[in-house]
Every structure is written in C-alpha cells, then in structure tokens.
Amino acid sequence: MVRIGIVGLTGCSGCQCEILNCEEALSKILQRAELAFFPLAKDDHTVPELDLALVEGSVSTELDEEKVKEVRKKSKVVVAVGSCACYGGVQAQRNDEASLKEMLETVYGGEKLFLKVFKPRPVSEVVRVDYELPGCPLDKRQFIYTVASLLNGVKPFFPKIPVCHECKLSETECLTLKGIPCQGPVSFAGCGAPCTASGIGCQGCRGNCDFPNFDEMVKLLTERGLKRSDALKFLKVFRGKTFNTEKLGSYADGKGA
Ligand code: SF4
Numbered sequence: 001m002v003r004i005g006i007v008g009l010t011g012c013s014g015c016q017c018e019i020l021n022c023e024e025a026l027s028k029i030l031q032r033a034e035l036a037f038f039p040l041a042k043d044d045h046t047v048p049e050l051d052l053a054l055v056e057g058s059v060s061t062e063l064d065e066e067k068v069k070e071v072r073k074k075s076k077v078v079v080a081v082g083s084c085a086c087y088g089g090v091q092a093q094r095n096d097e098a099s100l101k102e103m104l105e106t107v108y109g110g111e112k113l114f115l116k117v118f119k120p121r122p123v124s125e126v127v128r129v130d131y132e133l134p135g136c137p138l139d140k141r142q143f144i145y146t147v148a149s150l151l152n153g154v155k156p157f158f159p160k161i162p163v164c165h166e167c168k169l170s171e172t173e174c175l176t177l178k179g180i181p182c183q184g185p186v187s188f189a190g191c192g193a194p195c196t197a198s199g200i201g202c203q204g205c206r207g208n209c210d211f212p213n214f215d216e217m218v219k220l221l222t223e224r225g226l227k228r229s230d231a232l233k234f235l236k237v238f239r240g241k242t243f244n245t246e247k248l249g250s251y252a253d254g255k256g257a
Pocket residue numbers: 010011012013014015016056057081082083084085089090135136137138
C-alpha cells in the first residue's frame with residue numbers, strides 16, 4: 001500500500017485542514033493508500049519511510065529544517081502544499097526589507113527565543129521538491145488531482161496561466177474594468193478564481209503565472225487608485241521572494257506614474 005505523510009512546518013495548518021476537508025476523496029484515497037504520518041491528526045511524531053510526503057509551511061526554524069530534511073530523505077516524492085511551503089508565504093513578505101535581528105526585535109522585543117529561527121524560506125530552498133501546489137490555502141481539487149495522478153502513475157501538470165483565464169471560463173465580469181484592484185493578470189491560475197467571482201480582486205495567493213508583467217500590473221493598480229508603494233506591498237503579500245522590485249521598470253522607482 002502507498003504510504004502518504006502530511007507534514008506541517010511553520011504555517012497556520014490551514015492547508016492541512018483543507019486536506020482533512022476532502023472527506024469523500026480522502027476516504028477513496030485511503031482505499032489505495034495509508035496515511036502513515038500525519039501529526040496534526042495522529043499522535044505519532046516519528047517520520048516513517050514514505051512514498052509521498054505533502055509538506056505545508058515555510059522553513060523558519062531549526063526544527064523545520066531538520067524535519068524537512070528527514071522527510072526528504074525518507075520520501076520518494078515530496079510535494080510542497082500552500083504558498084508558505086512554495087514561496088515562504090505571508091511570513092516571508094518582508095524578508096528583503098529587514099534583517100532577522102530587526103524582525104525579532106520588532107515582533108518579540110529581542111533576539112533571544114527558546115528555539116533557533118531563520119527568515120522564512122520555501123521548502124525548495126532547503127530540499128528538492130517534486131511538485132508545488134500553491135494557494136493560501138491550497139486548492140482541494142488540486143490536492144485530489146495530484147494524489148490521484150501519482151497513485152495512478154501519472155505526472156500531474158499545472159499550466160502557469162493567469163487567473164484572468166479562469167474569469168473568462170466562468171464568465172466573471174472583469175473587476176479591473178470596474179476600478180477594483182486585482183492581481184489576476186500576474187497570478188497563477190488553478191483556484192477557479194473564487195475571489196473575483198465574489199467581487200474581490202485576486203490577491204495573488206497562488207504566486208506568479210508564467211511571464212508576469214509586473215511593471216504593467218503596478219501601472220494598472222495605480223490607475224485603480226492605489227499609491228505606488230501600496231501597489232508594491234499588495235503584490236508582495238503572498239509572493240515572498242518571487243516578487244523582486246529590482247526587476248521592475250519605471251514604476252518601481254517612482255518615475256512611472
Ligand atoms: S499557505 Fe496559507 S493556509 Fe497554508 S499554511 Fe500557509 S498561511 Fe496557512
């Protein structure tokens with residue numbers, strides 16, 4: 001029987017809860033696979049040999065680093081689930097703006113903590129990752145598709161098309177045309193665009209689509225009423241290190257709008 005592990009590093013456990021919410025699919029998966037490691041739901045913290053490990057959360061502590069290295073060593077396939085695991089997540093959004101010392105002093109009032117901490121990193125910066133399922137939280141359908149594909153010996157495929165594509169498929173009226181800030185043109189589809197369907201601009205929780213035009217995105221956001229500095233912060237929330245202001249053109253340095 002295929003042995004699956006669900007591992008939590010530094011995160012909110014929201015992605016693991018989403019996996020638990022796949023009740024019907026989970027019961028079918030468990031006809032073919034054994035949930036051999038899942039500390040959130042089972043009282044066993046010893047990592048066994050695994051066929052498939054799903055890892056949630058960023059690598060932010062020494063314990064995270066040790067755990068993910070052990071999981072990699074004992075697992076045939078490692079899948080990073082959620083934007084913390086894929087990009088460092090919300091907690092990594094200021095990594096390029098402050099030193100670890102400054103962060104610790106601001107949040108905890110000093111550097112001394114009971115465990116060794118690092119700036120949050122995506123799992124792929126520490127160990128080899130076979131697949132990434134971003135989202136905050138991950139999309140349940142993508143989790144089911146991935147596990148079902150792997151159980152059947154098929155490599156899952158995730159085209160990095162923009163969220164706008166999914167608005168077109170679901171015939172959602174474009175929010176940008178109504179003046180609402182939306183990051184859909186530069187964000188990785190796969191969620192089904194639930195936010196835009198509810199009238200909320202895409203927040204970019206799944207990270208970048210292929211070839212994102214951030215310069216044009218910042219221009220659009222400033223035209224929709226955001227200050228340039230706020231547009232840059234808005235784009236950074238979930239993208240962590242994958243949004244590099246140095247690569248932006250004129251809109252990053254204040255000359256473009
Ligand atoms: S990606 Fe979002 S939902 Fe998942 S662990 Fe990180 S913060 Fe929580």
